[in-house]
Amino acid sequence: MRRSASNAKKPKVQDRKYLRPDEARRLIEAAGKRGRYPFRDKVLIRLVYRHGLRAREGVGMRWSQVDLEQGVIHIARVKGSNDSTHSLDRDELRDLRKLRQQVTGLYVFETERGGPLSVDALQYIVREAGRAARLDVEVHPHMLRHAAGYALANEGVDTRLIQDFLGHADIRHTAHYTALSPRRLAAVRVR
Numbered sequence: 001m002r003r004s005a006s007n008a009k010k011p012k013v014q015d016r017k018y019l020r021p022d023e024a025r026r027l028i029e030a031a032g033k034r035g036r037y038p039f040r041d042k043v044l045i046r047l048v049y050r051h052g053l054r055a056r057e058g059v060g061m062r063w064s065q066v067d068l069e070q071g072v073i074h075i076a077r078v079k080g081s082n083d084s085t086h087s088l089d090r091d092e093l094r095d096l097r098k099l100r101q102q103v104t105g106l107y108v109f110e111t112e113r114g115g116p117l118s119v120d121a122l123q124y125i126v127r128e129a130g131r132a133a134r135l136d137v138e139v140h141p142h143m144l145r146h147a148a149g150y151a152l153a154n155e156g157v158d159t160r161l162i163q164d165f166l167g168h169a170d171i172r173h174t175a176h177y178t179a180l181s182p183r184r185l186a187a188v189r190v191r
Contacts, residue, residue, distance in 0.1 A: 016137055018146035023135055024049045027144075030133035031125060040102075041125045043095045044109045044117070047073075048141060051086050052148035052166045054078055055141040059117040061108040068097055081167035149177035 019027065028049065032042030048058040056078050065074045071088045088096070096108070105114035111121075122141050130139030137143075145166070152162045163174040 017143060018150050019049075019135070019137070019139065019143050021147070021151050023133070023137075024144060024147050024151075026133040027126070027129050027135065027139060031129035034128060034132050035125065039095075040099060040109055041129070043092075043099055044122065045126065045129065045144065046095075047092065048122075049144040049148060050089070050092070051075060052145045054145060055119045055122050058141070059107075059109055059119060059122050062106050063100065063103075063108055064106070066096060066100075066108060068093060068100065075167065077167035080169055082164070082169055084164060084167050086165070146177075149174070153177040 028042055028046045031045045032038045035041055044058055047053060047061075048055070051073070053061075053075065054077075057075060060076075061073070065076060067073070071093050072085050073088060075084050075086060077083050099108065103110050103114075107114075107116040109117050111117055119141075126139050126141050126144070130137070149162060149166055152165065153159075157165075159171065159174055159178055162177060163171050166174060168174045
C-alpha cells in the first residue's frame with residue numbers, strides 16, 4: 001500500500017549534540033530539584049559539565065581523585081585520553097565537602113549500596129532533569145562534555161588548551177569545537 005504525501009514519514013531532524021551554557025545551567029538547577037538524591041545529582045551534573053567529563057569518568061570518580069585541601073580533582077580519562085588535573089571552583093569545593101560527609105564509600109557519586117552510579121543511572125538523571133528543565137532537545141550526558149568544549153571555544157580559549165582540558169590525545173577531536181565558534185572568524189575581514 002502506497003503512502004499518501006500527507007502520511008509520509010518526515011525525515012528526522014538531527015538534534016544538536018551540545019547544550020548552550022544557559023541550557024546547562026537550567027539542567028543543573030532542575031537536577032537539584034528532582035529525584036531521590038537531588039543534591040548528589042546536581043553536583044554530578046555540574047562536574048560533568050564544567051570539567052568536560054565523559055559519563056563513565058563522572059560516575060566512576062573516586063574520593064582519592066579529589067583533593068579538597070588543594071582544591072583540585074585528578075581526572076582519570078577513559079578511551080585512551082590523557083589524564084588531567086583541574087582546579088575546582090568555590091561552589092564545587094563547598095558542595096564536594098558537603099557530599100563527602102554524606103557518603104561512606106570510595107566513590108564520590110555512590111548508590112545506596114556504596115558502589116558507583118552506573119552510566120545508565122546518569123543517563124536517566126540527565127534525561128529527567130532535561131525534561132524538568134523543559135529543554136527543547138533530548139538530553140544525554142555526552143552533550144555536557146560537548147557543551148564544555150563549545151563554551152571554551154566561544155570564550156576564545158586556545159584549541160591546544162581545550163585539547164588538554166578535555167584530555168584529547170589527538171587535536172583533530174578538539175578542532176570541531178572551534179568550527180562553530182563565532183570568534184573563530186571574527187578577526188577575518190574581506191577588504
